[in-house]
Amino acid sequence: MWENLRLNAEEEEIVGIDGKGVATVMEKGDRSLIGKIWAERQINKAVVQSTMGKIWRISKPAEFTEMGRNIFMITFANHADLKRVEEGRPWLFDGSIFVMNAFEGYTPLSEMQFDVAALWV
Numbered sequence: 001m002w003e004n005l006r007l008n009a010e011e012e013e014i015v016g017i018d019g020k021g022v023a024t025v026m027e028k029g030d031r032s033l034i035g036k037i038w039a040e041r042q043i044n045k046a047v048v049q050s051t052m053g054k055i056w057r058i059s060k061p062a063e064f065t066e067m068g069r070n071i072f073m074i075t076f077a078n079h080a081d082l083k084r085v086e087e088g089r090p091w092l093f094d095g096s097i098f099v100m101n102a103f104e105g106y107t108p109l110s111e112m113q114f115d116v117a118a119l120w121v
Helices: 019-029 045-056 079-087
Strands: 032-037 063-068 071-075 091-093 096-102
Touching: 032 079, 045 063, 045 071, 045 079, 045 091
Parallel strands: none
Antiparallel strands: 032 071, 032 096, 063 071, 091 096
16 A cells, blocks of 8 residues: 555655754743643633633733644743642633643643643642
């Protein structure tokens, strides 16, 4: 089967990623969390970003990137804001738990687990 595989001209192009680009992505990931809101309805990224930004009271706005249904990558401006949000857990959004995991850059989204949340009583 492999012998029958052929790439077209566009697919044969080599995509190079320099060391600086990888370092930038990893540095940005070092200030990021992946979070999932456990809600039945689809939640708008802009609403989550605005609401959580007010609740967290962080120094600079966090950047939210939609990764899937109610799953967001949250990149903070600095490590202090990231730590503040991590230490303030558990977080709720509109009555639904907002589970957050550290971003480590290697685990595919399909394999990430959002079934554990730290709670304090």
